Amino acid sequence: MTKLKNKVNAKSESDDVNTSQTLKTPENYRKALSKMKANIVKEKLVLDPCKDKELDKGINVISVSYEYAQDPQKKDFMTAKSPLTGKTVHRYNHIPQSKEDLEKRYEMINVLAKETFCAQRCVGSDALYALFMGTFLVEQDKTLNASYHKRFIEYLKYVQEKDIAPAGAVTDAKGDRSVSPAEQIEKDSYVHIVKKTDQGIYVSGVKSPITMGPYAEEICVLPGRQFAEHEKDFAVAFAVPGDAEGITRFVLSPEIKALEGEYSACHGKKYLNKEAMIVFENVFVPWERVFLCGEHQYAGRYADFFATVHRFSYCACKPSVFDLLAGAAALISEYNGTEGKYLFSDSKGKLFEFLKNSDMIKGMGQSAIKFAKQTESGAILPDPKYANLGKFISGEQFPKAISILQDMAGNLPVSLPHENLLKDKEYGPKVKKVFARKEGITPEAHYRLNELIRTIAASDEGGLLQFGTRHGGGTVEVEKATIYTQNLKKLQVCKKMAKKQAGIEGK
């Protein structure tokens, strides 16, 4: 363990984390980021992510997870006792062992998403969770003589001790989808092993888009799919410091800007989601941090574990997002006086859509916990079918929910005058006329609510949210395939039932 620390991240040794108290403060998280070697590129090199207006708002999101872990009211679900060290650690760095652990993980993500839309930290945490189960599987295979699980446990203890929030890098750039990884013109379309030495491996390739990539102290890399034998160089999993030699992190969607108005919504003004394209160029990874190296037959299992646990995380965050949509929709119809039946429209029927989706996704999450299975590794795995169903429902229903919100809000969210005009002595009284509604609802409140709806439904950030709900954690097709495959056994039973009812048993 000491060797690992000295070799791979000497910088972390000097941070201010009290070793008797493994929980990091938001301030120490920021300090750790500021000390990292500059390798983040926006339009040009960013010297300190904490001093960049947009990245700072992404850092605020991760800071909430650190802040909540210090809150006595939230400690029960934000922290856990590590079975590895006996110490209290952040729940994001704890591998769930029981249904109770899954319940608390669910609550943590749900509560964080209520505040931030997207907690962001789930991806790296789910990468740790998947690596725990994946490395155990490989180590059990006696034909391989691999000790990845023991190595990973040491790495996990390090992450727990330093309370690091790693990014999880799973999705490769993928290149031409019609040909295999080995046939790509650009070999770096998939992260792969370039060279092996006695000290470790060298890797190259591109992972993108990576959630919280620009403000992660560590990056955990996993394969995103199965590979054939001749593609074994792509079957690689490892962890590196975010500022390791040879890494460049490009900030994605630079057009998504921080909002600065007094009436701007919390999301945009205080929080933002920032993703990175991470380019690895001959990055050295010491053996202590290599968790899969060419065992191609297990790459798909790593990817599957990640997909299941991350889709379970979606089941926890998305009910909060649908609840926010429901709240905004209910309020705007109250403000506009369009509650109840209005011509052909029924606001209750529309609100039902949001509430139903929230409850259905929550139900899938709860079912994934109920039918979770203990794995030999000691970790518990949420039920894949229900985890996928929850994610599938959220991806399928989100665009419809946005459309209903647009319908209920009318055109005002995208027809707002500059907020400063409301405060202007001369123009204020004129501009406020457009916001006049019932008594008791101030023009400022009405403006703010419309601005929130604009941010959700008609901003760059809202677009990112819509794409993320669709594609984050895998495509709808993969989810469908998983749900279908999980139902194959049942389909045989269904056919028997139908045969019995039709009187064609044995035929």
Ligand code: SF4
């Ligand atoms: Fe977590 Fe949901 Fe954000 Fe994914 S989309 S990182 S599951 S909060």
